[in-house]
Amino acid sequence: TSSHTRVGVLNNPSSKIKEDNTAVARGILAAFLTENNSNIKSFLSKLTKEETAKSLAAGTKITKFLTPGMDDDTFEKRYNTLELDIIKTHQMFCQEVLKLLPGQMAVVSNGR
Numbered sequence: 881t882s883s884h885t886r887v888g889v890l891n892n893p894s895s896k897i898k899e900d901n902t903a904v905a906r907g908i909l910a911a912f913l914t915e916n917n918s919n920i921k922s923f924l925s926k927l928t929k930e931e932t933a934k935s936l937a938a939g940t941k942i943t944k945f946l947t948p949g950m951d952d953d954t955f956e957k958r959y960n961t962l963e964l965d966i967i968k969t970h971q972m973f974c975q976e977v978l979k980l981l982p983g984q985m986a987v988v989s990n991g992r
Contacts, residue, residue, distance in 0.1 A: 888912075889908050889909075889912070890970045890973060890974055890978075890988075891905045891967045891970040891971060891974075892970065892971055892974035892975070892980055892982065892983060892984060892985070893905070893967065893971060893982065893983065894982040894983025895983075897964050897967050897968055897971065898964070899964065900937075901937075902964065902967055903933075903936040903937070903942055904927060904928070904932075904933050904936060905967055906942075906959055906962045906967070907923075907927050907936075907942050907945075907959060908924065908927065909962055909966065909967075910955055910958040910959040910962060911923050911924065911927075911950075911955065913958050914950075914951060914954045914955045914958050915950055915951070915955065918949070919947060919949050919950050922947045922949075923945070923946065923947045923950060926945050926947060927945055932945055942956075942959060943955075943956055974986075
């Protein structure tokens, strides 16, 4: 609720990283890389719902979930060109540095 709060996301998947099981993670990363804060907030609210994840797993294109105000072309281009290596890097950081188990969630805070 504060305009002074920053949020980041690190992916720590519990399964083998493949294109067909990283749609939500790639969508989140693409949004952070291409959209402004207000667009990210509304898109992430939609993207993180369980029914959205199920729909994406069933083959629905992520562009169906874009929200008004998003730059559809820029988002789609970034989403389609994101390498899985970035998610693997996140996974390595989570497990090697943060000492999380695969799939384990955590909140990392660094306040002033």
